[in-house]
Amino acid sequence: QSALTQPPSASGSPGQSVTISCTGTSSDIGGYNFVSWYQQHPGKTPKLMISEVSKRPSGVPDRFSGSKSGNTASLTVSGLQTEDEADYYCSSYAGSNNLVFGGGTKLTVL
Amino acid sequence: QLQLQESGPGLVKPSETLSLTCTVSGGSISTSTYYWAWIRQPPGKGLEWIGNIYYSGSTFYNQSLKSRVTISVDTSKNQFSLKVISVTAADTAVYYCARRVRTERTLDIWGQGTMVTVSS
Numbered sequence: 209q210s211a212l213t214q215p216p217s218a219s220g221s222p223g224q225s226v227t228i229s230c231t232g233t234s235s236d237i238g239g240y241n242f243v244s245w246y247q248q249h250p251g252k253t254p255k256l257m258i259s260e261v262s263k264r265p266s267g268v269p270d271r272f273s274g275s276k277s278g279n280t281a282s283l284t285v286s287g288l289q290t291e292d293e294a295d296y297y298c299s300s301y302a303g304s305n306n307l308v309f310g311g312g313t314k315l316t317v318l
Numbered sequence: 319q320l321q322l323q324e325s326g327p328g329l330v331k332p333s334e335t336l337s338l339t340c341t342v343s344g345g346s347i348s349t350s351t352y353y354w355a356w357i358r359q360p361p362g363k364g365l366e367w368i369g370n371i372y373y374s375g376s377t378f379y380n381q382s383l384k385s386r387v388t389i390s391v392d393t394s395k396n397q398f399s400l401k402v403i404s405v406t407a408a409d410t411a412v413y414y415c416a417r418r419v420r421t422e423r424t425l426d427i428w429g430q431g432t433m434v435t436v437s438s
Binding site: 211240242244246253254255256259260263265297299301304305306307308309310311312 | 353355364365366367370378380381414418419422423424425426428429430431
């Protein structure tokens with residue numbers, strides 16, 4: 209299975225909103241509502257931020273939201289804060305128990 | 319609170335076998351709700367799912383790695399393990415173990431990761 213496509217970088221000023229896209233195919237994102245998003249600060253472990261396209265685990269601020277349209281999923285971070293600066297990875301179920309990740313997007317808070 | 323901890327050699331010679339173990343604490347590995355997964359991240363690069371195992375021993379692997387990877391489970395020790403044979407420099411990465419929720423297909427709890435370097 210091929211990796212999902214994410215923009216390498218995104219940026220926004222504190223308080224603004226930014227959206228990160230994740231494009232796949234009908235065999236992964238388009239075929240299942242099992243898209244997850246992970247946040248990874250430098251040198252740290254990935255942290256689950258969104259599961260099943262738009263569900264926030266307990267403890268994740270509601271500034272983080274997810275959506276999907278066709279073969280593209282999106283993560284929106286509203287009210288950007290400096291601590292949101294990190295790498296973000298999408299993943300999708302790809303059938304037959306397979307998981308596929310995106311290449312990652314580096315979010316910079318200007 | 320459930321925790322996962324990777325352990326194993328940090329340096330492996332080319333053509334040899336990489337072996338890592340993930341110890342699960344604070345909960346049982348023998349649960350029908352979860353799979354147990356391995357993921358890796360080469361330096362400066364993105365995440366790659368390697369595979370996962372169910373407590374019964376059923377395994378699922380990334381097709382690109384399937385010929386070189388074996389994941390096993392030891393329920394008596396609450397551990398699962400990863401072996402990668404015939405390693406090359408391309409296998410140099412931080413290796414993470416994680417809990418994968420079966421119904422949500424998501425990785426909700428991760429270990430801290432362990433760096434493995436393939437070099438002579």
